Amino acid sequence: MTGAVHACIGAALGSLTNDESAAFAAGVISHVIADACPHNDCSPAVEAPLVLGALAGIACWKGLDSPEFWGALGGVAPDLEHAFAYVGMMDPDKKAFPTHVDNGKWHGEKGEERWSQLILSAVSLALVALNSRE
Numbered sequence: 600m601t602g603a604v605h606a607c608i609g610a611a612l613g614s615l616t617n618d619e620s621a622a623f624a625a626g627v628i629s630h631v632i633a634d635a636c637p638h639n640d641c642s643p644a645v646e647a648p649l650v651l652g653a654l655a656g657i658a659c660w661k662g663l664d665s666p667e668f669w670g671a672l673g674g675v676a677p678d679l680e681h682a683f684a685y686v687g688m689m690d691p692d693k694k695a696f697p698t699h700v701d702n703g704k705w706h707g708e709k710g711e712e713r714w715s716q717l718i719l720s721a722v723s724l725a726l727v728a729l730n731s732r733e
Contacts, residue, residue, distance in 0.1 A: 613670020626673025
């Protein structure tokens, strides 16, 4: 799953809470579930601006102190170990997140299809908007 999709799912789950810590935890848990689904990852050159843009957009929309932002942050946090390994700050064999270890044993199958990720992002953001209405 791309980091932007993880951010959108985390934001949607965060919108269901009133607590930043619970939102962050829900985002991390959602990362496991989303990673287990079949998907295609982007290259780091594409991934980095997408995830930063998603986090910035959610921060501008909901605020840095919102459960939505903290859910989004929790959703992308596990992929920091990919970034650290990519830039040489971490041995790739030392990854610890469940869907990142054992040669991807718990990771979903790779595929070229991207529509499901776009649809999942759109639905997640729609849930954030619906949960935000007063």
